[in-house]
Amino acid sequence: MSRTLELQIKVASSLFLGGLILWGSFPGLMETAPAILRQFWVQLILATPVQFWAGLEFYQATIPALRHRTANMDTLVALGTTVAYGYSAVVTISPQVVKNIGIEPLPYFDVATIIIGLILLGRYFEAKAKAGTSEAIKKLIGLQAKTAKVLRDGKEIDIPIDQVVIGDVIRVRPGEKIPVDGEILDGESSIDESMVTGESIPVDKTKGDTVVGATINKSGTFTYKATKVGQETMLAQIIKLVQEAQGSKAPIQRIADLISSYFVPIVIMLALVTFGVWYVFGPSPAFLFALLNTVAVLIIACPCAMGLATPTAIMVGTGKGAEHGILIKDAESLETAHKIKTVVFDKTGTLTKGKPEVTDVVGDILQTAASLEKGSEHSLAEAIIRKGEAERVKFEKVTGFKAIPGHGVEGVINRQKVILGNRGFMEKEKVEVNGREIDKLENQGKTVMILAVNKKLAGLIAVADTLKDSAKEGVQALQKKGIEVVMITGDNQRTANAIASKLGIKTVLAEVLPDQKEEEVRKIQAEGKKVAMVGDGINDAPALATADIGIAMGTGTDVAIEAADITLINKDLRSVASAIELSKKTMRTIKLNLFWAFGYNIILIPVAMGILYPSFHILLNPIFASVAMATSSISVVTNSLLLKRFKM
Amino acid sequence: MSLDKIIVIIFGILGIAFTYWFFLMKKEKEVVVSESVDIIVEGGYSPEVISVPKGKTTKINFIRKDKSDCLEEVILPDFKVRKHLPLNQKVTIEITPNTSGEFRFSCGMNMFHGKIIVH
Numbered sequence: 091m092s093r094t095l096e097l098q099i100k101v102a103s104s105l106f107l108g109g110l111i112l113w114g115s116f117p118g119l120m121e122t123a124p125a126i127l128r129q130f131w132v133q134l135i136l137a138t139p140v141q142f143w144a145g146l147e148f149y150q151a152t153i154p155a156l157r158h159r160t161a162n163m164d165t166l167v168a169l170g171t172t173v174a175y176g177y178s179a180v181v182t183i184s185p186q187v188v189k190n191i192g193i194e195p196l197p198y199f200d201v202a203t204i205i206i207g208l209i210l211l212g213r214y215f216e217a218k219a220k221a222g223t224s225e226a227i228k229k230l231i232g233l234q235a236k237t238a239k240v241l242r243d244g245k246e247i248d249i250p251i252d253q254v255v256i257g258d259v260i261r262v263r264p265g266e267k268i269p270v271d272g273e274i275l276d277g278e279s280s281i282d283e284s285m286v287t288g289e290s291i292p293v294d295k296t297k298g299d300t301v302v303g304a305t306i307n308k309s310g311t312f313t314y315k316a317t318k319v320g321q322e323t324m325l326a327q328i329i330k331l332v333q334e335a336q337g338s339k340a341p342i343q344r345i346a347d348l349i350s351s352y353f354v355p356i357v358i359m360l361a362l363v364t365f366g367v368w369y370v371f372g373p374s375p376a377f378l379f380a381l382l383n384t385v386a387v388l389i390i391a392c393p394c395a396m397g398l399a400t401p402t403a404i405m406v407g408t409g410k411g412a413e414h415g416i417l418i419k420d421a422e423s424l425e426t427a428h429k430i431k432t433v434v435f436d437k438t439g440t441l442t443k444g445k446p447e448v449t450d451v452v453g454d455i456l457q458t459a460a461s462l463e464k465g466s467e468h469s470l471a472e473a474i475i476r477k478g479e480a481e482r483v484k485f486e487k488v489t490g491f492k493a494i495p496g497h498g499v500e501g502v503i504n505r506q507k508v509i510l511g512n513r514g515f516m517e518k519e520k521v522e523v524n525g526r527e528i529d530k531l532e533n534q535g536k537t538v539m540i541l542a543v544n545k546k547l548a549g550l551i552a553v554a555d556t557l558k559d560s561a562k563e564g565v566q567a568l569q570k571k572g573i574e575v576v577m578i579t580g581d582n583q584r585t586a587n588a589i590a591s592k593l594g595i596k597t598v599l600a601e602v603l604p605d606q607k608e609e610e611v612r613k614i615q616a617e618g619k620k621v622a623m624v625g626d627g628i629n630d631a632p633a634l635a636t637a638d639i640g641i642a643m644g645t646g647t648d649v650a651i652e653a654a655d656i657t658l659i660n661k662d663l664r665s666v667a668s669a670i671e672l673s674k675k676t677m678r679t680i681k682l683n684l685f686w687a688f689g690y691n692i693i694l695i696p697v698a699m700g701i702l703y704p705s706f707h708i709l710l711n712p713i714f715a716s717v718a719m720a721t722s723s724i725s726v727v728t729n730s731l732l733l734k735r736f737k738m
Numbered sequence: 739m740s741l742d743k744i745i746v747i748i749f750g751i752l753g754i755a756f757t758y759w760f761f762l763m764k765k766e767k768e769v770v771v772s773e774s775v776d777i778i779v780e781g782g783y784s785p786e787v788i789s790v791p792k793g794k795t796t797k798i799n800f801i802r803k804d805k806s807d808c809l810e811e812v813i814l815p816d817f818k819v820r821k822h823l824p825l826n827q828k829v830t831i832e833i834t835p836n837t838s839g840e841f842r843f844s845c846g847m848n849m850f851h852g853k854i855i856v857h
Binding site: 150157161162337347 | 739742746754781807819848851
């Protein structure tokens with residue numbers, strides 16, 4: 091029998107039998123009940139299966155726990171209901187014993203049975219709600235393809251996904267799911283990656299491009315080579331990361347941890363105090379007041395709500411992020427992100443596409459520049475070489491090639507010394523340059539390379555990188571939240587300012603060498619601000635690690651995930667603001683949950699003890715205590731589930 | 739004050755003292771683990787405290803025998819592990835701690851606790 095069905099049967103039976111007992115024993119109601127239900131012996135017979143069959147799980151949890159000298163909520167329920175049932179059984183079997191101490195022999199089987207029924211009902215709803223908190227993981231696991239069409243020995247065969255090995259050639263037809271990660275060998279297609287990366291627009295892919303397992307092939311047919319299988323695929327990595335984040339603990343939980351360690355023993359002690367105070371100082375019949383209030387204290391205390399307050403919200407929050415391509419490394423990162431006051435964006439590859447292109451060539455220098463750059467690995471060099479190839483220039487032989495980091499390159503072509511680099515390089519080499527022309531290009535956000543032959547200016551090449559589509563909106567979304575946005579780049583100030591102004595960024599840190607980025611982040615932190623650094627996760631790893639929150643624009647497969655606190659696999663810069671907003675919403679939920687869980691216990695335990703009785707004659711019926719207790723943990727889990735409604 | 743009230747007060751005080759001693763003053767027995775350990779999950783964790791070597795991989799096998807929903811998950815937050823424990827099945831968690839210290843683990847509702855001591 092499944093746990094759900096078991097709970098359903100137990101709840102229905104307990105509430106039905108408890109209802110009959112209540113009908114036959116509750117003042118005002120019992121007069122309408124058949125005489126048989128008013129018989130104490132009948133009530134005992136009806137209550138016994140509820141206490142020892144439906145309520146067996148409370149004993150089964152309590153007894154081994156006591157062997158470990160520990161206790162939990164089940165202990166309190168077992169104690170509370172046993173006290174009510176035990177007293178009622180004594181009243182039924184030997185009413186004289188109770189009469190002798192001056193108490194009218196009335197049983198409270200309704201209290202014991204209805205409490206068990208309601209607490210089990212609460213547990214049933216709680217289990218259903220809790221299942222919702224781990225939905226994101228189940229969805230991700232469900233994305234996995236089951237089989238792959240692999241080409242082996244010239245034949246196309248369907249094999250289970252776990253039998254696919256690296257190097258297998260796989261064919262994918264339109265509408266099919268891509269089984270594992272790989273590289274396209276032949277064909278082209280448009281691929282919907284939204285389910286894995288959160289990237290909403292289908293991506294066109296062709297030979298040489300990488301494909302991600304579990305994404306959907308929309309239009310073309312293609313074959314590809316499997317490069318990552320099993321636990322190495324991007325989907326498997328994402329699942330692992332989300333699982334790890336959901337297993338981690340937020341610092342805010344520490345206080346709840348501390349209290350929950352002492353909670354149940356303290357409640358038992360308070361129940362003893364309640365009994366003693368009511369018995370000694372309470373009105374007549376003092377024993378009954380003492381008994382019922384003790385049961386109410388044991389039943390109303392709800393340690394579960396405290397235990398569930400933080401983790402359920404973290405699970406929903408991290409799952410929600412993953413659904414939208416925002417991978418959060420752990421609960422601590424999710425907690426810290428809401429305090430971010432400054433976001434530092436690396437320019438190249440983060441705000442821009444990272445593929446610079448030649449926009450202007452001043453002078454007939456493309457052949458010389460492209461030839462010289464052949465030996466360089468710099469991204470600007472690639473742009474110049476691409477331009478040279480596109481213009482079909484003839485590459486000349488270069489001797490004595492040398493790259494001067496932060497300045498440029500030099501070499502000898504046709505026995506003439508050629509240098510190509512920035513203004514600083516020219517000043518160092520004492521080359522006179524045309525400042526106005528350079529200023530003009532730099533003011534347009536272009537990076538200008540100056541070419542000099544034998545220390546004489548020969549021409550200029552301007553290179554520009556295109557801004558990402560989501561850059562401007564991403565920056566604006568942060569600014570709307572009152573978060574300061576800073577751009578950091580190795581570019582000169584003029585070029586950097588021009589790009590920043592296109593994005594509406596006011597603070598620019600220009601001419602910062604890669605190894606100085608970390609230091610710049612530290613300087614902002616020294617002003618007392620919590621800083622998030624957004625970068626590609628590889629070149630900026632030290633800066634990402636130094637920042638309070640490192641956000642990597644990652645592909646989800648490489649070291650980027652390790653270096654970052656948050657990885658945006660959707661590559662959408664608007665998600666930086668979304669991640670911070672998600673953190674704020676999650677923290678608000680956690681605080682509300684903790685406030686509710688603590689407030690509930692702090693207020694209602696004294697009420698159950700009878701603190702309102704001297705002034706207002708208010709006492710808490712143990713049945714109402716069980717209603718409150720059952721709803722308290724459900725309300726905490728439901729409040730966490732409300733996070734799912736947050737629109738990102 | 740009547741005799742019954744005096745008896746209730748005395749038993750009440752004794753009960754409180756017993757509760758304090760029973761739950762809050764228990765001594766934890768540390769089990770030294772070299773490679774792997776079976777932890778029985780029944781009304782808590784047996785053994786409750788394990789000590790493992792630093793820098794080495796230790797296999798912790800959780801076997802849940804308790805039907806209680808409370809114990810159906812185990813969380814090792816410092817190792818970022820949250821695992822569902824199916825009834826009567828062995829669930830292995832491998833840890834390779836790189837720092838010494840005491841690391842707590844608990845059930846999903848944070849009611850039952852255990853400790854991993856890394857030497």
